[in-house]
Amino acid sequence: MGGSTTLGLAFVLLFFVLMVAFMVTGRRESGRHLREIRAFQCIGRSIGLAVESGKRLHVSLGRGSVASSTSAPGLVGLSVLERIARATSMSDRPLIATSGDSGLAILSQDALKSAYREVGALDQYLATSGRLSGLTPFSYAAGALPVMYDEESSLNIFLGNFGAEAALMIDASERGGGITLAGSDSLPAQAVIYAAAHEPLIGEEMFAAGAYVQAGPAHLASLRAQDVLRWALVGGILAGAALKLLGVI
Amino acid sequence: MKFNLRAPISTVVAMAVGLIVLAGYFIQLPLLTSLRRIFLQWGVILAASALVVGVVNLLSVHWRKVSTQQKGGVYSAVLLVSFAITLVVAGYSGPTGGGTMWIFRYVQIPIESSLMAILAVALAYAIARLLRRRTDAFSIVFAITVLAALLGLAPILGVEIPGLHGPDGLRDLLARIPALAGARGILLGVALGAIATALRVLMGADRPYGG
Structure with a gap:
């Protein structure tokens, strides 16, 4: 095993140990304070308004294949989708999920079905609620546009792997008068999202979504583990820079 | 009370496969490496099968829009007809045949290029809107x-x-x-x-x- 592989394994193991430790200690703590992120405060309010006014909600999961390195943001999107499906199970108009990858589309159907089953509202589930809207970046965007224009969704959540085509979808959402909340792992998409979205999520904020929508103690524990390791990395980078400056390395 | 047996089984299978693939990446044991390779190959095959399911889902969404005469149903009809034509042409001339490449070169590329042009305008507008908001x-x-x-x-x-x-x-x-x-x-x-x-x-x- 090479040096970098050992370091990688050690890092993942440390992450795992921290997550388990925070899950155990987190059970004893009550109401851990989370930093205020406007986008997540907005979600709760907008969901309530949408259900009351009988408007539709739309979650777009991006086009990161589940069998690739870009799958993580899509998985975060699926957690949020499941929580929102539960919260809106009483709505007259069922939630719609669009994706640009067929695997992700199947998982979105599965997430919707299991969420409705858990709250005893399986009759709300439609196979067409989890949709594959296109397989190329622009066909995906073009396929998602009618959900925002024709089906008049009042809250559009974009959580997943996107490219610059996210601008077209966000633009459609904003023109339709809906609230837009968006986050992605890709840098070009983040630049676009910052400029275009009503509520942008920058950097790792998207990965904190589960903790903010109360998807379970593991989400809070992973958020705390991320915080600890981020500070460790910051310390390591600064120490490395200082040692380099002093000519030690 | 209905007991969902599928849930624990699928969770155990997912966790076991995930751990083996992760371990196979870090630890170079022949058994782990070969298991990892096999699971990844299965993953690729499953992803390819998912593509067929995804396309069927896409068609059913648009068929529903046409059959229930929903708003924008005309565009769904265009999609269904285009899909049928492309399927026939690609089936007849092959994925890199003349007909398929014609569709790709003279239909898909121009449409996607136009969307890219719109993207530039959308971005410029987004920056103006950002400063206002x-x-x-x-x-x-x-x-x-x-x-x-x-x-x-x-x-x-x-x-x-x-x-x-x-x-x-x-x-x-x-x-x-x-x-x-x-x-x-x-x-x-x-x-x-x-x-x-x-x-x-x-x-x-x-x-x-x-x-």
Whole structure:
């Protein structure tokens, strides 16, 4: 095993140990304070308004294949989708999920079905609620546009792997008068999202979504583990820079 | 009471396969490596099968729109007809045959290029809207940086502006130092978030497979 592989394994193991430790200690703590992120405060309010006014909600999961390195943001999107499906199970108009990858589309159907089953509202589930809207970046965007224009969704959540085509979808959402909340792992998409979205999520904020929508103690524990390791990395980078400056390395 | 046996089984299978693939990446044992390769091959086959299911889903969504005469049903009809034509042409001439390539070159590429052109307009409009909606220091810095990056891309009408163009110009300075540092910081955060997500799935805390 090479040096970098050992370091990688050690890092993942440390992450795992921290997550388990925070899950155990987190059970004893009550109401851990989370930093205020406007986008997540907005979600709760907008969901309530949408259900009351009988408007539709739309979650777009991006086009990161589940069998690739870009799958993580899509998985975060699926957690949020499941929580929102539960919260809106009483709505007259069922939630719609669009994706640009067929695997992700199947998982979105599965997430919707299991969420409705858990709250005893399986009759709300439609196979067409989890949709594959296109397989190329622009066909995906073009396929998602009618959900925002024709089906008049009042809250559009974009959580997943996107490219610059996210601008077209966000633009459609904003023109339709809906609230837009968006986050992605890709840098070009983040630049676009910052400029275009009503509520942008920058950097790792998207990965904190589960903790903010109360998807379970593991989400809070992973958020705390991320915080600890981020500070460790910051310390390591600064120490490395200082040692380099002093000519030690 | 109905007991859902599928949930624990699918969770155990997902966790076991995930752990073997992860271990096979870090630990070079012949058994682990070959198991990892086999699971990844299965993953590729499953992803290909999912593609067929996805296309059927796409067609059923649009068929429903046409048959129930929903708003925008005409566009769905266009999609269904285009799909049928493409399927016949690609089935007859093959994936790289003349007919398929004609469709690709003269239909798909022009349509996607037009969307890309619209994208430029949408982005310019988005920046104007950003300044109207959130007039704070970050938005102003963002807009100035975008402007400097765009203007500094190439000489304007053949004229180089001192301090903006060239290897020591503002654009180059922005790209080399603050943009690079910011991008690395964001990517570190994204990487930590991605590891956390993967570990939650491996621990069975997140079950995107509906288990």
